[in-house]
């Protein structure tokens with residue numbers, strides 16, 4: 109590998125693709141869409157070099173379907189898209205959750221709804237990334253705030269998807285995807301990610317959908333003596349149909365959701381600053397976190413006890429971390445480039461604590477630190 | 492197993508009998524297509540650990556509920572792109588895809604065109620029963636003109652599509668049509684399709700007596716099976732007929748069989764080029 113433990117100027121999308129290569133992703137299927145294209149472009153060049161497979165499919169439905177197929181054969185697989193494409197992913201996202209296929213799906217968010225603004229950033233797919241497909245399920249969603257994190261969180265997404273046998277979504281945005289920054293690249297052979305747990309019993313004792321203590325079943329590669337059936341219908345532990353058995357389907361749905369929600373302490377990751385004595389905490393993610401941190405630093409300079417909390421994992425929701433803040437601070441402000449989405453679970457988690465939760469949600473241009481500072485001042489005058 | 496292994500041996504080897512009885516209606520042709528597919532595969536003497544079955548959604552796409560092959564039941568219409576991912580990621584695997592006519596060429600139509608165009612080594616067995624069986628007999632893209640279905644109560648006014656012609660035009664390198672009444676021929680067609688390197692499509696005419704048959708007064712299941720003698724003819728005979736004489740008759744047999752570069756083999760060459768270019772720098 110040419111990038112051995114060095115600092116390089118890179119674009120966010122390029123860093124994401126390199127992170128995937130470093131994490132052992134060896135299959136990529138995609139369909140062109142701005143502002144995610146560079147990820148596919150880099151993968152098309154890099155994967156054949158490292159013995160991996162790249163395919164541009166006929167649409168976004170087909171590309172996630174292909175990634176699912178590849179993952180079933182044992183490959184670490186990835187797909188990248190944006191806005192309109194992310195909507196088309198929802199069918200196969202639910203399917204991947206149902207049949208428990210580890211893979212990574214990148215969404216470089218742009219302005220919606222519909223075709224919206226292809227080259228402008230947004231953060232309006234936060235709820236879709238958690239609840240966009242029909243039925244009950246849970247995914248893991250990560251939110252990078254720098255080019256370095258486009259690399260690091262792609263690696264982490266691969267790791268988490270493999271550990272929990274679930275699709276992991278990297279919910280980036282146009283700013284982070286197209287920004288150029290210095291990135292410290294590790295030697296790729298030092299990048300360690302999990303690989304799905306494979307069965308350690310003889311084939312006749314293999315139960316493809318029996319969870320372990322954490323609720324995660326072992327996974328056999330397609331093409332081995334472990335014959336099994338990845339079943340998109342409600343199924344029992346041996347993957348046979350259970351389409352009219354509520355007991356079995358309830359147990360399945362609970363396990364699919366709980367293997368993520370009940371293990372959230374292993375998944376959740378937040379960064380906090382100045383939280384010990386903060387009266388007003390700004391909770392932000394993705395590109396907005398950059399301006400939010402700037403605003404908090406400026407508030408501190410002005411003598412305001414402001415703090416900063418940044419979830420790197422949006423889903424599962426960092427409930428304990430938000431509760432801890434709401435137990436001490438007077439206010440939590442949630443700036444986000446949408447009409448107010450992540451503020452809702454924040455408000456729910458903060459409920460019962462001391463802090464009042466304020467939304468600073470709006471579409472449009474990227475937040476400036478002045479805009480967020482102004483909101484801090486406003487909130488300070490009322491709490 | 493031998494060319495004509497006994498049915499009970501085949502059932503023991505390839506079916507989860509504890510999942511019987513099947514969900515198919517009495518007189519439905521689907522079980523026969525499934526058995527023909529298993530026989531076609533069995534004749535090739537493949538390592539069955541390496542045979543993967545991918546299905547869409549529909550009455551046709553349930554054979555994998557009963558067979559012992561490792562299988563993926565994908566979403567409605569999405570069997571081919573998932574099969575593409577499986578085959579590209581591991582070209583050693585033999586991938587057989589089953590779809591209904593609606594699954595294949597309505598909701599999955601775009602994927603069909605592109606799988607054919609890529610000439611990726613998959614075998615698609617398409618069960619054509621001229622309607623949407625599973626959802627209660629709605630009109631589909633292969634429903635004949637004027638037919639009655641639950642959504643064409645006054646007769647179908649949309650001309651049907653010929654799946655085999657679409658596959659051929661899109662670049663499939665093996666295209667065949669079979670009918671369950673001609674079971675031996677059908678097994679041969681499927682065997683050839685699985686053996687063929689490149690994208691193979693076998694359309695199988697199979698009656699749906701319960702909904703399509705009943706609504707269109709096509710008679711008993713037995714009658715519908717026998718009617719295949721009237722509305723299908725061997726490809727060779729069809730060649731001597733004028734378009735007028737051919738009206739209402741479906742040619743049966745191998746329609747296309749050519750040898751062209753296969754996608755995963757071309758990908759292997761591309762990988763070698765990419766790696767050579769790199770070493771050379």
Ligand SMILES: Cc1ncc(C[n+]2csc(CCOP(=O)(O)OP(=O)(O)O)c2C)c(N)n1
Nearest residue numbers: 548549550551567591592593594623624625
């Ligand atoms: C996205 C989606 N749309 C609709 C359905 C409902 N549905 C199930 S099977 C089917 C059609 C079946 O027709 P066909 O593919 O011809 O197979 P058949 O049942 O006739 O064998 C439909 C529309 C579905 N499962 N998913």
Ligand code: SF4
Nearest residue numbers: 515516519550624699
């Ligand atoms: S509805 Fe038709 S296609 Fe479906 S099982 Fe019954 S006869 Fe077969």
